Amino acid sequence: MERYRQTIYCDIDFLKSLLSKQQDAESSSLDIAHIDYNEIAVNMRNLILCSDVKLYMNMSHEEYDKIQSEIHKKRLKAAKKGKELELSSFERLMFDMEMRQQNNVSHLHINPQKVHYDDTLLQGNFLNAIFFSCESKETCEKAMKDYGVIVVCPETIEDFQYLIFDQGAAIRKSEESDWGKCLSCENAPIPCNSLIVVDNYVLNDSDKMEENLNPLLDSILPKSLKQSVTFQLTIFATLKNDKGIDYEIEGRYTKIKEILEKVRPGISFSLSILKCQKDTFHDRSIASNNLFIGCGGGFDLFKNGKSQKTTTVFAFHPFFYMHSKWSRKAYSDLLNDASEVFKRANTLDNLDMQYRITNYVYGVKQNRLLEQMV
Secondary structure (H helix, E strand, O other): OOOEEEEEEHHHHHHHHHHHHHHHHOOOOOEEEEEEEHHHHHHHHHHHHHHEEEEEEOOHHEEEEEEEEHHHHHHHHHHHHHOOOOOOHHHHHHHHHHHHOOOOOOOEEEEEOOOOOOHHHHOOHHHHEEEEEEOOOHHHHHHHHHHOEEEEOOHHHHHHHHHOOOEEEEOOOOOOOOOOOOOOOOOOOOOOOOOEEOOOOOOOOHHHHHHHHHHHEEEEEEOOOOOOOOOEEEEEOOOOOOOOEEOOHHHHHHHHHHHHHOOOOOOEEEEEEEEEEOHHHHHHHHEOOOEEEOOOOOOOOEEOOOOEOOEEEEEEOOOOOOOOHHHHHHHHHHHHHHHHHHHHEEEEHHHHHHOOOEEEEOOOOOOHHHHHHO
């Protein structure tokens, strides 16, 4: 199976605006706002050129060929005169993009049809994509709120600075805290519409489930989604105590549904619990379509307002976090492994089977994060 590749839809005019403003930022090095803009712009440029993404560029094939032809003419002219090739920032990006294509990094797809931010986003991989758009600020912000996707326009680039840094917490045993404090940031929750939680023990203690899952989900889940968008949540857990005796699934499933209704009453959810073998996953991780979270101590960490272990929590956007390529691999590995387990899991609806089958899935057997693996 090919590793996961993030899908990006980009308007060509967005790139022109981005690189034009980046040049202004580079010439205004003493302006803090421009420095911030330049840092974000560099990450966006690198992401567009990254082989770990599937890039759909909104332009015609004729327009792309014309740009490359003009660049080729400039290269020939510079070579004949023995001069250094001079290209604008936009031309340099397009030149680098073509060079990657010639090196068999086939991540670029010309997309003549412009993306419309209506219910067409419910089709294909749109709900797992990132959008760099030239639509109005109001249109982009509404699309993010409606569909749980990241939509950046030239007016709002600075608003996404939080995506290029990590967040998290270091916690000592018996320290007073909760998931709301560990994952809090000014821009939370980061847009999302699907989630997987991988933790062998997160559902084992029914007394701790609500204490941990309430603030955890409140920190991650979007405040709202369009009525036509169903948020998909899948939890991978062993549901087995220290003596090897299985816990029943139905009661925990009902409890999680109650928690979701309490935390986000206005959102429609589909939920599945996958009871897996203890050695299927070791690390405790969470992935949404725009976020990766890890915690060594697990997501059942708190009891009576205090940490049960000394541990660390980290959270970041795996593709905007460009200076650490391992982050994209960690995210990819998790989705690939979870997808394989999900596909192999028994899908019988007979609850009597939950105690006899190791990989047993209960609930709505869909999650767009896992189904899009290619």
